[in-house]
Amino acid sequence: MDRTRLRRKPARGNHDRVVIDAIVDEALICHVGFVSPHGPIVIPTTHVRVGDTLYIHGSAVNAMLTTLATGIDACVTITLLDALVYSRTAFHHSVNYRSVVAFGRATEVTDNELKLASLAALIEKVEPGRSRECRLPNPKELKATCVIAMLLTEASAKIRTGPPVADDTPEDAALPYWAGVIPLITTRGERVPA
Amino acid sequence: MDRTRLRRKPARGNHDRVVIDAIVDEALICHVGFVSPHGPIVIPTTHVRVGDTLYIHGSAVNAMLTTLATGIDACVTITLLDALVYSRTAFHHSVNYRSVVAFGRATEVTDNELKLASLAALIEKVEPGRSRECRLPNPKELKATCVIAMLLTEASAKIRTGPPVADDTPEDAALPYWAGVIPLITTRGERVPA
Numbered sequence: 001m002d003r004t005r006l007r008r009k010p011a012r013g014n015h016d017r018v019v020i021d022a023i024v025d026e027a028l029i030c031h032v033g034f035v036s037p038h039g040p041i042v043i044p045t046t047h048v049r050v051g052d053t054l055y056i057h058g059s060a061v062n063a064m065l066t067t068l069a070t071g072i073d074a075c076v077t078i079t080l081l082d083a084l085v086y087s088r089t090a091f092h093h094s095v096n097y098r099s100v101v102a103f104g105r106a107t108e109v110t111d112n113e114l115k116l117a118s119l120a121a122l123i124e125k126v127e128p129g130r131s132r133e134c135r136l137p138n139p140k141e142l143k144a145t146c147v148i149a150m151l152l153t154e155a156s157a158k159i160r161t162g163p164p165v166a167d168d169t170p171e172d173a174a175l176p177y178w179a180g181v182i183p184l185i186t187t188r189g190e191r192v193p194a
Numbered sequence: 195m196d197r198t199r200l201r202r203k204p205a206r207g208n209h210d211r212v213v214i215d216a217i218v219d220e221a222l223i224c225h226v227g228f229v230s231p232h233g234p235i236v237i238p239t240t241h242v243r244v245g246d247t248l249y250i251h252g253s254a255v256n257a258m259l260t261t262l263a264t265g266i267d268a269c270v271t272i273t274l275l276d277a278l279v280y281s282r283t284a285f286h287h288s289v290n291y292r293s294v295v296a297f298g299r300a301t302e303v304t305d306n307e308l309k310l311a312s313l314a315a316l317i318e319k320v321e322p323g324r325s326r327e328c329r330l331p332n333p334k335e336l337k338a339t340c341v342i343a344m345l346l347t348e349a350s351a352k353i354r355t356g357p358p359v360a361d362d363t364p365e366d367a368a369l370p371y372w373a374g375v376i377p378l379i380t381t382r383g384e385r386v387p388a
Contacts, residue, residue: 003233028289029289031271039269044293046289076236077225077238081222090317090328091331093320097223103233120284123287126278127278134280134287137285141284145285172329177327178327178385179387182382182385182386183382183384184383185380186378186379187381188379191376
């Protein structure tokens with residue numbers, strides 16, 4: 001569709017669902033954009049993908065979720081920042097990243113079994129096995145939780161990878177400055193028991 | 195203002211500029227939301243704060259920047275994900291985070307000195323001293339770069355920190371599952387020369 005066509009640097013773009021799914025699944029949070037009565041707003045939240053569907057949850061009285069559940073246009077963007085890219089010139093400094101922009105309209109998940117499955121999938125995504133190592137939501141907790149679903153059918157990925165672009169001139173290439181890539185690595189630290 | 199009033203969990207909210215600035219400065223990227231002809235859209239990009247102003251840059255033909263430069267409503271959201279929070283119940287699983295939501299309208303920076311200063315500030319933010327260890331933009335590169343500025347006057351921070359909330363019942367508290375906090379730590383890996 002036209003709005004997923006990549007205008008800038010289309011060589012970085014990708015509509016392959018395998019590529020898109022891998023980015024969506026690796027990221028712990030997404031940023032959800034929609035138009036509120038006050039104008040455009042972007043809210044960060046956790047998410048999980050199951051098949052073609054992205055699930056987002058929160059309190060049953062969460063303003064974003066209840067607004068999105070009315071079926072308004074939404075945009076969910078997911079970004080993984082992989083590295084800093086240093087060039088000899090400020091102009092060619094960049095970052096390596098993998099991002100997904102998904103457009104769609106959400107619906108509320110009202111089926112309790114599907115709701116539970118999506119919440120268990122989120123827990124499993126964060127830590128495989130964990131959905132069997134905590135108590136899953138009871139009917140009261142399910143009722144207090146709103147889950148919305150959005151199909152990932154109108155999505156595109158954009159990826160930059162690799163070293164800085166080549167210097168524009170021999171003079172730039174001869175500059176005595178360091179150029180290269182500095183990876184950004186996210187790890188889980190030591191567990192702190194409650 | 196009304197749209198920066200925190201509706202959900204106001205105890206997590208903060209309008210203190212020192213708190214807001216620290217989050218903005220620590221984050222390497224932000225997510226910019228605005229209304230395109232196709233509906234709401236959210237795009238990730240780098241940013242730098244100088245005083246009260248947030249600067250975002252890119253190619254002079256970048257669609258987002260040229261659209262924002264017309265002065266439409268925008269929302270810039272910045273999120274730092276600090277930890278996973280595990281409870282004995284799925285319901286109380288959470289994440290520790292620090293986020294800022296800033297509303298405003300951007301203007302294009304047309305003064306070349308200010309433009310250059312904002313680009314140097316971004317390089318300095320990523321690595322102090324680096325703006326003197328690369329060649330700063332020449333007039334041709336400056337012309338090929340669009341910088342927009344947005345005042346951070348209508349912003350709020352939201353922060354969750356600390357352990358999971360207390361279990362709701364003695365039965366939950368007695369469940370044989372691990373509860374606590376798992377920090378998420380981002381580090382810079384070994385430099386890879388180009």
